[in-house]
Amino acid sequence: MAKRQLNRRQSWRIEKIQQERASRAARRESKALDELEGGDLGPEQTGLVIAHFGVQVEVEALIGEQAGQVFRCHLRANLPPLVTGDQVVWRPGNQGIGVIVAQLPRHTELCRPDPRGQLKPVAANVDLIVIVFAPLPEPHANLIDRYLVAAEHAGIQPQLLLNKADLIDAQNETALNALLEVYRSLGYPLLEVSAHQGDGMAELQRRLDGKTAVFVGQSGVGKSSLVNSLLPGIDTRVGALSELTGKGTHTTTTARLFHFPGGGQLIDSPGIREFGLGHVSRDDVEAGFIEFRDLLGRCRFRDCKHDREPGCALLEALDQGRIQPQRMDSYRHILRSLPETDY
Ligand SMILES: Nc1nc2c(ncn2[C@@H]2O[C@H](COP(=O)(O)OP(=O)(O)OP(=O)(O)O)[C@@H](O)[C@H]2O)c(=O)[nH]1
Numbered sequence: 001m002a003k004r005q006l007n008r009r010q011s012w013r014i015e016k017i018q019q020e021r022a023s024r025a026a027r028r029e030s031k032a033l034d035e036l037e038g039g040d041l042g043p044e045q046t047g048l049v050i051a052h053f054g055v056q057v058e059v060e061a062l063i064g065e066q067a068g069q070v071f072r073c074h075l076r077a078n079l080p081p082l083v084t085g086d087q088v089v090w091r092p093g094n095q096g097i098g099v100i101v102a103q104l105p106r107h108t109e110l111c112r113p114d115p116r117g118q119l120k121p122v123a124a125n126v127d128l129i130v131i132v133f134a135p136l137p138e139p140h141a142n143l144i145d146r147y148l149v150a151a152e153h154a155g156i157q158p159q160l161l162l163n164k165a166d167l168i169d170a171q172n173e174t175a176l177n178a179l180l181e182v183y184r185s186l187g188y189p190l191l192e193v194s195a196h197q198g199d200g201m202a203e204l205q206r207r208l209d210g211k212t213a214v215f216v217g218q219s220g221v222g223k224s225s226l227v228n229s230l231l232p233g234i235d236t237r238v239g240a241l242s243e244l245t246g247k248g249t250h251t252t253t254t255a256r257l258f259h260f261p262g263g264g265q266l267i268d269s270p271g272i273r274e275f276g277l278g279h280v281s282r283d284d285v286e287a288g289f290i291e292f293r294d295l296l297g298r299c300r301f302r303d304c305k306h307d308r309e310p311g312c313a314l315l316e317a318l319d320q321g322r323i324q325p326q327r328m329d330s331y332r333h334i335l336r337s338l339p340e341t342d343y
Pocket residue numbers: 163164165166167193194195196197217218219220221222223224225226273
């Protein structure tokens with residue numbers, strides 16, 4: 001009990017210190033803004049948020065002679081929190097530092113729980129979630145399904161990507177084909193590539209063209225290798241490093257937007273690579289299994305848990321082979337992983 005009290009007091013103190021720090025930073029920031037806005041600012045134009053560093057963001061000009069150039073910008077007060085991928089209205093400043101005037105509407109949002117468990121957007125306007133898996137480490141259908149649920153929930157198109165196709169052999173081929181067939185029959189786009197040998201990489205590049213993508217998947221499936229091959233000569237950890245040395249109070253790694261030379265954009269950060277493994281509700285999981293969609297609401301009992309209830313539309317579909325057993329197992333497995341209260 002005493003220990004618990006102490007922890008609460010400690011965390012209250014930490015929170016207070018953080019608040020003081022944030023308000024000092026905000027005061028400094030508004031002073032800097034006053035000075036800037038007093039001076040000459042260029043005309044309003046649209047831009048793309050490339051990265052976010054505490055109270056500043058990096059914005060890429062989208063139009064005019066400066067299109068493609070990146071500028072540090074202050075945020076005008078009362079703006080909602082901006083994230084990488086946001087489109088904004090901004091004005092260039094006279095010393096290379098601009099001001100963000102407004103945020104444009106988002107098409108999509110990737111959200112993750114912050115350390116306090118509150119869902120926070122981490123990237124905006126992503127339109128492709130590339131779910132990477134490989135023959136090794138051995139793929140878990142369950143994990144792939146979790147990413148799919150997250151993609152469906154966010155309303156973002158998933159692209160399944162089997163990397164390390166060069167490691168397919170007589171031993172793993174049957175199991176892999178069975179796995180691939182599950183997703184093919186559901187209609188999910190699927191591609192096999194080898195980041196090492198280059199097979200399929202041109203087709204991957206083609207599918208990324210004109211899109212803003214994130215790569216997600218288990219550690220070791222080759223996300224870094226894929227990204228390095230698509231972005232030759234660019235260290236994708238740069239964003240993380242410059243934030244650490246940026247003397248900011250934020251030490252978390254920021255998401256950063258990169259342009260693929262062949263077209264399309266990547267938003268990447270260690271947090272985003274795990275997108276989809278955070279919290280989801282029971283309803284999100286149900287809605288995330290696309291083959292359940294026409295069946296939901298058709299069970300005899302309104303609160304059916306699709307477990308062994310009579311008149312369950314899902315169990316009936318499972319019996320008739322309209323739901324694949326592996327997907328049903330996966331659905332149950334994901335539900336079991338939810339906190340008790342949601343179940
Ligand atoms: N055989 C083969 N190995 C690959 C291929 N792509 C990546 N690898 C290897 O797989 C291992 C993991 O690759 P990474 O790119 O670090 O994987 P990652 O998904 O970024 O892993 P985390 O950084 O832990 O998330 C490395 O040893 C790579 O060399 C491939 O196409 N074929």
